[in-house]
Amino acid sequence: MLNVLTLVTGVAALLLAAWCGWAAYRDQPTKDWHFIGMAVVSLLAVVQLVVGIVLLARGEKPDQGTTIFVAYLLGAFACVPAAGFMSLAERTRWGSVTVAAGGVVLAVLEVRLYDIWGG
Amino acid sequence: MAVAEEKRAKPARTRLISGPGMLLVWFYGVMVVGAVSRSVYQIATDFDRAPLAYSLSAVAGVVYGFITYSLVRGGETARRAAQVCCAAELAGVLTVGTWTLVDPGAFPDSTVWSDYGMGYVFIPVLLPLSALYWLRKNRAVTP
Numbered sequence: 340m341l342n343v344l345t346l347v348t349g350v351a352a353l354l355l356a357a358w359c360g361w362a363a364y365r366d367q368p369t370k371d372w373h374f375i376g377m378a379v380v381s382l383l384a385v386v387q388l389v390v391g392i393v394l395l396a397r398g399e400k401p402d403q404g405t406t407i408f409v410a411y412l413l414g415a416f417a418c419v420p421a422a423g424f425m426s427l428a429e430r431t432r433w434g435s436v437t438v439a440a441g442g443v444v445l446a447v448l449e450v451r452l453y454d455i456w457g458g
Numbered sequence: 459m460a461v462a463e464e465k466r467a468k469p470a471r472t473r474l475i476s477g478p479g480m481l482l483v484w485f486y487g488v489m490v491v492g493a494v495s496r497s498v499y500q501i502a503t504d505f506d507r508a509p510l511a512y513s514l515s516a517v518a519g520v521v522y523g524f525i526t527y528s529l530v531r532g533g534e535t536a537r538r539a540a541q542v543c544c545a546a547e548l549a550g551v552l553t554v555g556t557w558t559l560v561d562p563g564a565f566p567d568s569t570v571w572s573d574y575g576m577g578y579v580f581i582p583v584l585l586p587l588s589a590l591y592w593l594r595k596n597r598a599v600t601p
Contacts, residue, residue: 406503410495422484429480437484444488447579 341390341456348383348415349449355380355419356442359426363435369426377423377438380445384416387452402457411452418445471533472596474540479529479596482589485581486526492578493519493570500567508567514554515569518582521547525589534598541593548586551575555583 355376359369369377391412395401401408422441426434475483497515505512521543528540555574558565568577575582 406499410499414491414495421487425480425484429476431477433477433480436478437481440481440484 341387341394342453344383344387344390345449345453345456348380348387349446349453351380351383352419352442352445352449354442356439356446359435359439359442363432363439366432368430368432368434369423369438373426373435373438374423377419380442381416381419381423384419384445388412388416401455403455408452408455411448411455415445415448415452418448471531472537472598474529474532474537474593474596478588478592482585482592483526483529485585486522486529486589489570489578489581489585490519490522490526493522496570508565511565511567511569511572514550514571518547518550518570521550529589537593537596537598541590544586544589544593548583548590551583551586 358376359373362369362373391408395405395408419438419441422438422444426438428434429437473479493515497512497519500508500512501516525540525543525547528536528543551571551574554569554571558568558572565572570578571582574580
């Protein structure tokens, strides 16, 4: 369950990165549609956070420790919204680059989460 | 003297987070969270295993935090301070990177700066270079 969610979130994050990278390539700031995309990815991260906590509450143990697992869940949850707010403050192509970087960072976090949970 | 000149030339603080600066802040922010949370966890749970490595990660986290703050604050003083810290950061990455390759025994566990930051896609070594370039480009124009 969690691994499927991790995979979906990671792929969605990469798609978001590619999309915003494309906007940056065309010298455009992030637009409403990009923010909807960020909201979708953030929603996936929230669902992942909730599912992760529920699994922990039901007594399952991540391979590499509960603390690290929760820390990465929180990091994954905060990642895209933080980049989104920064792109609101920077209404040029560099705002788009920042969100693209945020997507890549989230994808990396998802890979780590997969390892930490233990596939 | 220099301060007076700056005041005349540039009444407002130099903004360091416009354009590419925003991307730098993002990456520095990520590194702050990464280095600080990692070192806090490792120092709290397992400090005796690799005291040197964990302390270095903590120092790296503090340096990253200071650079992030300087970038966001802006202004010539902050720019200079950030420049010094980025140089220190670069020196740190290069020293620790070489050290981990020459004498792996000193590091039972890896740091943020091990192998020039390979575990972090070499961001630790690329970041100070691009930051130094960016800070240099934004220095106050001297008359």
